[in-house]
Amino acid sequence: TQSTRPQRLLAAVQKNATRGDPRSVVLAIDQFCRQKEWAMNVGDEKGCILDSVVSEVNPGAVLELGTYCGYSAVRIACLLPPHGKIITLEFNPDNAAIARQVIAWAGLEEKIQLVVGASGDWIPKIKEQFGVKTFDLVFLDHWKDRYLPDTKLMEECGLLREGSILLADNVICPGTPDYLEYIRNSPRYKSQYFKSHLEYTKVEDGLEKSVFLG
Ligand SMILES: CCCNc1ncnc2c1ncn2[C@@H]1O[C@H](/C=C/CNC(=O)c2cc(-c3ccc(F)cc3)cc(O)c2O)[C@@H](O)[C@H]1O
Numbered sequence: 343t344q345s346t347r348p349q350r351l352l353a354a355v356q357k358n359a360t361r362g363d364p365r366s367v368v369l370a371i372d373q374f375c376r377q378k379e380w381a382m383n384v385g386d387e388k389g390c391i392l393d394s395v396v397s398e399v400n401p402g403a404v405l406e407l408g409t410y411c412g413y414s415a416v417r418i419a420c421l422l423p424p425h426g427k428i429i430t431l432e433f434n435p436d437n438a439a440i441a442r443q444v445i446a447w448a449g450l451e452e453k454i455q456l457v458v459g460a461s462g463d464w465i466p467k468i469k470e471q472f473g474v475k476t477f478d479l480v481f482l483d484h485w486k487d488r489y490l491p492d493t494k495l496m497e498e499c500g501l502l503r504e505g506s507i508l509l510a511d512n513v514i515c516p517g518t519p520d521y522l523e524y525i526r527n528s529p530r531y532k533s534q535y536f537k538s539h540l541e542y543t544k545v546e547d548g549l550e551k552s553v554f555l556g
């Protein structure tokens with residue numbers, strides 16, 4: 343039977359990356375996506391911007407919406423401080439199964455909590471289920487029309503504190519117009535656009551970094 347792209351991406355990690363070496367996993371995925379098949383990972387160029395934001399925030403608690411194959415969860419997790427953790431939500435069980443194996447190959451199972459389910463269902467339950475008070479950093483990379491409703495839900499559920507950082511992928515391509523309009527005009531956020539390119543291409547895209555002001 344025909345394999346899926348996530349399955350072929352995982353095979354490339356297992357073939358080309360060193361077990362327990364997260365940076366070799368990131369490199370193997372980027373090389374696979376550049377040389378073999380494009381896939382919707384945040385990628386190496388926007389990944390460097392993600393790295394700089396993670397390093398600056400030095401987060402103890404990170405939430406990621408949309409794990410896909412685990413590329414950004416691995417990239418974030420290898421920059422976390424010793425007790426830092428990332429909770430990543432993925433509602434497609436096939437993608438979650440691949441991501442779990444990518445995360446295991448990187449040796450980051452202790453730092454990354456992969457939860458299979460929809461963000462809308464899980465955001466209201468995170469506090470009680472995972473003993474998280476608020477998130478220092480949220481990385482949004484799931485369906486683009488869900489960035490805004492999920493941001494409002496995170497506000498309502500008290501998951502954001504003064505100084506929490508939201509970092510959103512794809513605000514240009516595919517685009518998240520309603521989210522951008524809200525976040526850039528809300529007095530409760532201070533936003534900054536980081537111009538870059540769609541992963542593995544020359545097409546414009548970028549990340550929007552927003553600080554919640556409380
Ligand atoms: C109930 C839906 C909302 N809640 C959700 N909760 C948990 N996981 C969710 C999710 N939505 C989607 N997901 C998962 O995130 C992933 C989806 C990500 C969507 N991303 C994109 O569409 C995307 C698309 C592009 C893209 C850009 C240009 C192009 F020509 C083609 C594609 C580039 C990107 O960087 C992208 O992130 C999947 O694994 C999906 O199962």
Ligand SMILES: [Mg+2]
Pocket residue numbers: 382383384483511512
């Ligand atoms: Mg993306």
